[in-house]
Amino acid sequence: MRATPFLRNIPRSATSSPSATFRERVRRPGYLSKFAQPTDLAPLFKNGDYIGWSGFTGVGYPKMCPTAIADHVESNNLQANPETKKKFNLFVGASVGPEVEDRWAALDMIARRYPHQVGKEVSKGINAGRIEFADKHLSMFPQDLTYGFYSRNKPKAEHSKPHKPLDWAIVEATAVTEEGWIVPGASVGATPEILQSADKIIIEVNTAIPSLEGLHDINQSFLPPHRQPYLITHPSDRIGTTAIPIDPDRVVAVLESRAPDNTGPNAPETPESRAIASHLIQFLLDEVAVGRLPSNLLPLQSGIGNVANSIIGGLAEGPFEKVQVWTEVLQDTFIRFLDTGKLEFATATSIKFSPEGFDHFYNHWAEYKDRLLLRSQQVANAPELIRRLGIIAMNTPLEVDIYGHANSTCALGSRMLNGLGGSADFLRNAKLSIMHTPSTRPTKTDPHGITCIVPFASHIDQTEHDLDIVVTEQGLADLRGLSPRERAPVIIEKCAHPEYKGLLMEYYDRSLHECLKRGAGHEPHMLRNAFKLYTNMLEHGTMKIKAWDP
Amino acid sequence: MRATPFLRNIPRSATSSPSATFRERVRRPGYLSKFAQPTDLAPLFKNGDYIGWSGFTGVGYPKMCPTAIADHVESNNLQANPETKKKFNLFVGASVGPEVEDRWAALDMIARRYPHQVGKEVSKGINAGRIEFADKHLSMFPQDLTYGFYSRNKPKAEHSKPHKPLDWAIVEATAVTEEGWIVPGASVGATPEILQSADKIIIEVNTAIPSLEGLHDINQSFLPPHRQPYLITHPSDRIGTTAIPIDPDRVVAVLESRAPDNTGPNAPETPESRAIASHLIQFLLDEVAVGRLPSNLLPLQSGIGNVANSIIGGLAEGPFEKVQVWTEVLQDTFIRFLDTGKLEFATATSIKFSPEGFDHFYNHWAEYKDRLLLRSQQVANAPELIRRLGIIAMNTPLEVDIYGHANSTCALGSRMLNGLGGSADFLRNAKLSIMHTPSTRPTKTDPHGITCIVPFASHIDQTEHDLDIVVTEQGLADLRGLSPRERAPVIIEKCAHPEYKGLLMEYYDRSLHECLKRGAGHEPHMLRNAFKLYTNMLEHGTMKIKAWDP
Structure with missing residues (x-):
């Protein structure tokens, strides 16, 4: 493999070596020579760099390198001096763990952050005018990135031909194939397009969680006028590969990570959330009764939060069999939904379980893997598929x-x-477009x-032309x-x-x-x-x- | 052919007979026995009936039957008495000619009108609280109709099994095939789904305009979970038939019409509209120059009005070759765009020319027909296709x-x-989502x-998450x-x-x-x-x- 000119500049720390699991997971031999320490990489990130991370709803994001960059900035007190200060343009499919994103925000290291975030320090920075933030439909963010819409004013990197929207992609993997392709962790999100858009790629192979090879369906993302239909007519349909194809020459470093996804517990149910779920399940029963929905419903999308938990919890015990799920993110209650056998198949772009949920999931990975599929957010949230499949969408x-x-x-x-x-x-x-609050x-x-x-x-954000049903603990309005x-x-x-x-x-x-x-x-x-x-x-x-x- | 029970109740006027052109255009012999006079049909429409018409942007709508119903209501002074008053629930893909829709509104014959309208009397009725109106994304209206969302409270017709969302469909045709299928006029709109949703069908065969057979591409409209991808990757791709399939048993009457589409002149250009067009064309040139658009652009969507006319007029003379158009409605300036050879292919759901434009178009129909295609609004406006094709959308x-x-x-x-x-x-x-005003x-x-x-x-109606470019005569903001x-x-x-x-x-x-x-x-x-x-x-x-x- 030809080393990129850039690669020669990365120091190779001799103090730590990859584990046996790492050597087993990284099946492309050439990548082993790119094994690096995060501390060696940290100083390479320049003020104003455009950086993309893997990650979605706080899972599957890189931990080592972002932490090392923050450590580097903090320990050298770089932010105190305008001449050494570093602020980055950060693009991630959705939110990532607070220990990296919120820490970057607390250190005022984020100049720009698209298109979604979770964390007190990040939202404080946005609302205080220190972080430029624009939220965007999650299905559109990856395409707008590849279109170059977010890099219109990015200075052209000297060594970069052709001009890429991002300087860096830092992504977590649970394995790397012989081709050098990336097997993601518990989220896909915008990772394929972030990799496609980046000049230099850093891979963090997480050996603390199982290789999730086979869980993902990665399709190629073409630009118009060369786009093709997504040939999906059922949530379990596959249209791609199980790893994200990349150009191995752009990989400048491969790290080993053992840090878990820093998720918290799911939001607890309340009497209110149970009342909302009960109104909603009754409504779905009524729709089946009058023949406007099939008896196994249509594929469900369910948001995050306690209402979503109550609804899915209700369905796990509930009256519908062979239910399909086509959603953005799966929470703990879906485990029960799968376990009771009511949920036949679920596809999403991310699995956001609690630490206990992940423990259970990883321990029983073989039992779940044929009933789950993760796709990119461009596909999971595609208008094409949401409309074709006739999704029942529920959000707060x-x-x-x-x-x-x-x-x-x-x-x-x-x-x-x-x-x-x-x-x-x-x-x-x-x-059926349903909002519950x-x-x-x-x-x-x-x-x-x-x-x-x-x-x-x-x-x-959603207009009167988009909503069908509004439901609160008081009742349900069918519009x-x-x-x-x-x-x-x-x-x-x-x-x-x-x-x-x-x-x-x-x-x-x-x-x-x-x-x-x-x-x-x-x-x-x-x-x-x-x-x-x-x-x-x-x-x-x-x-x-x-x-x-x- | 089996006559429906209903059909036996329709009186057959002996005073007028179909023209030779009519007999030539209606290729299904059984329909000739259903030849009727609009005046015979008018009294059959009951207060509260759910009625769908063909038509979109004031073209391709039925003229004879709606006019006869209005005449019947007016000449019998039905609206003066609450016991004889007739108000209908009227569903059309978009707007129709004022001589029918506005007249109905002036006579207070419209209880409900979805999802788009043009006309002083109609909007007066809506804003005065006499007409219930809800506007809806035009791609969604036909599916919501077939889902039964608009007929949740419709009384079940006695003779109707299964329960249909509409009592009546009244549609204009320019020909009828051997199968009894309908070749539309200059619009498709929601006609396929209106026909699919109606208990009884009345066809008005317009013999004053040419048979437009071959201009349309009609695909079958399935309900989830049985929907299929639209296999279209280029504006000229066809996925259907040239006529709208219907069940001939539901046809209760076939009329002859010689009334033209009642269109007016196109909105004249102004210095402002030319300034807006000039900013926009310069922007497109710049996008091509930096490589974010191909040199023949991407398929264009352009709204109605003088700015749209100035833009298309500018492009007709302009710097781009082999341009494709994927839009909702074609106006007169598209004729020039086709004639100068800059426009290679255009597809829409309606052709709304001025009377002079239509004269020219019908006289040169053979020259244009291989470069034009009309689709249903469910397809022309499909998010699936707009996103896949990478449309450049421009609206006021x-x-x-x-x-x-x-x-x-x-x-x-x-x-x-x-x-x-x-x-x-x-x-x-x-x-590229562009708004010009x-x-x-x-x-x-x-x-x-x-x-x-x-x-x-x-x-x-459109959020900050949807718009890329705003342009006025003052200048262009790239967001x-x-x-x-x-x-x-x-x-x-x-x-x-x-x-x-x-x-x-x-x-x-x-x-x-x-x-x-x-x-x-x-x-x-x-x-x-x-x-x-x-x-x-x-x-x-x-x-x-x-x-x-x-």
Whole structure:
């Protein structure tokens, strides 16, 4: 194998050598000469570099190299001096573990971070103006990266021909094939496109978890006008290979990692989440009864959080057999769903289990592997497939308005939480687009200080044209086929908390009256009052206003 | 052929007989016995009936039967009495000619109208609360119809087994095959799914225009879990038949029509629309130069209106060869684009030419027919295909906000204009999502009373996650890869009218300051002022406010 010019500059530490498992997992002999220590690599990353990581929902991300870079920055106190300060442009399919991403943010090492994140320090940096963040439909992020949309202003690297969108890809693998291709860990995410887009590749082979070879389905990602159909008509269909093809010449270092994915426990169920799940399962039963859904439903997508856990938990015990799952991420409750035999097959782009869940999964890996498949987020979240398969999509927003617009990202219109994720990929294209949320959330002074059913969502990520069903612990509103004037009373009546029903109906009634009077009554609003619940919240810590007009 | 029980109730007028052309065009002999007069059919439509029409953007819709129903209602003064009043639930792929739809609205004959409409009386009825209207992504409307989402509350017809979503389909044809299948006119739209969904079918064979047999590509529309990929990788690919398959037993009447599609002239170009087109063509040239687009571009989608005309007009003379078009509707300027040879192939779901354009087109039909193809709106607007082909999508909104959210439907948040159409199908899934608008619009008292660049769009149909490029006559803002804090200054600087630039920058600066102060600066807003331009407009007839805070 020809060494890249760059490779010659990487020092080879002689102090540590790869384990026997590493030698067994890395089946391409040429890569063994690229074995390196993370500490040797850390100084090579330059201020302003464009870096892509593997990882999705906090699993399958690189741990050694990002940690070594942070250690290097911290121990040399680089951030104190504008001349030595390092800030990077960081691109990952979705979120990664807080010990790397949040630490980078705390050290102010992130100039730009796309398209999704989880972590207090990262969101603090974004909302404080230190980190440029843009959230993007997760199905689109990888293509926009390969299109060069994120690297329009990236300086051209001297040694790079042709110009690549990323300087570096740092990815976790659980094995490497004879061809030098990468077998990912418990997520695929945007890793194929990040590898395709990077000038230099660093591989962290994680020998603490089993080789997950066979779990993944990796298809080639072409650019228009050369794209081909995804020939998938069932969640278990495969269209690719079990490893990610890469050009071995671009691999500049291979590390050994034994650090686990730093996941936490799943969100515990609550009486509210169980009530929501119960409304939803009843709704699905009713749809089967009237013949609008087959008796084994259609493939399910379910988001993250306690409501999702309650729903999947309910289905694990529930009335439907041979259920299919086509989703973005699998949580612990899916293990039970598989174990009870109700779930036949599940595909996603990531498995985010708790530490105990992963222990169980890895110990019983042989039993699960033929009923699971991980795909890239470009495929898992593809509008093409979500629509073709007729997915039932279920996600949690921050708030939904009385006409069916939803906010999934920005509290009070401005403060970014985690980002859009794949919610709009699924909700736009599903056969049944379902949003579930508690009807209220507490503030410091009021256990129901925030209503999640509002007159006009303070940020809109999903529109009225995308949602079919809204459900809270109060009830379920079926919006299919309803006009805006029909939707508002149904949403308020079925979903709003009793403490807000009157306020919301008064908003609607007054808006209707005013708008009809001026011949503008299609989607009635009093724009002067549309955001009044929020301004009251900012001033008084609750959305309970005294009156709509003074 | 077995006559349906219903058919026996239709009187057969002896006063008029089909023309020779009709007999030639209707190749299924059994249909000749179903020849009927529209006046005989009119009384059969009952209050509350669910009716689907063919038609899209005012072409290819039925004229005879809807007119006869309106005549019947009007001449018998049915609407004066609640007991005789007739209001129908009307479903059409998009808009139809005003002489039928607007007349129905003026006679208060429309209870419900989905998913798009054009006409003063229809929008008046919607905004006055007389017509329930919901706009929907045009790719989704046909599937939601076949899913039964629009007929959840429809009473079950006595003689109908199984229960169909529509009582009636009334469709225009330019020919009928031996199998009894329907060759549409100048639009396909939702006609296949409307026919599939209807209990009883009435065919209007239009003998005043040529048989357009061979122009259409009709694929079968399956429901999940039985959907198949659309095997299209080039705009000229065919995946279906040239006529719409139907069950001949459901055809209850066949009429002869000689009424033309009632189209008007195309919107004339203006200096503004030419300036927008010029910015856009320069942008496309630049993208080709840096290698992000092939030299013949990627398939183009272009909306309706004078800006679209200027763009296509510019391209007809322009620097790109062998251009492909994948769009929703073709206007007159496409004739020139075809004639200059720059446009190689165009596919759409409708051809909406001016009367002169149609004359030219029908007279030269043989020359054009191998370079054109009409598909159903479910396929023309399919996310699957728009994304696979890497479409360049260009549409006009009412307004765009400083972060890249767009309003395509509701003036001042409430007054419905025409509906969403296919704008969000294309903008969400295109490789390049472009919105073009004049930077201002006039009010009664101020030639620049309305700014189309606003702080917070009063209704949101396309989100910040969907738009790449905003262009006005002032300039072009390239938003790709930018965070919200980066987008706002670029949109204001490049796109806003000089009379509003200061106001908008002040809104952004003050919002930024306030939101950073409370650690919520991702997408800065002053919610108390976010809609102030609109409330000023409602009170004072202009968006030019004196100050953001009193």
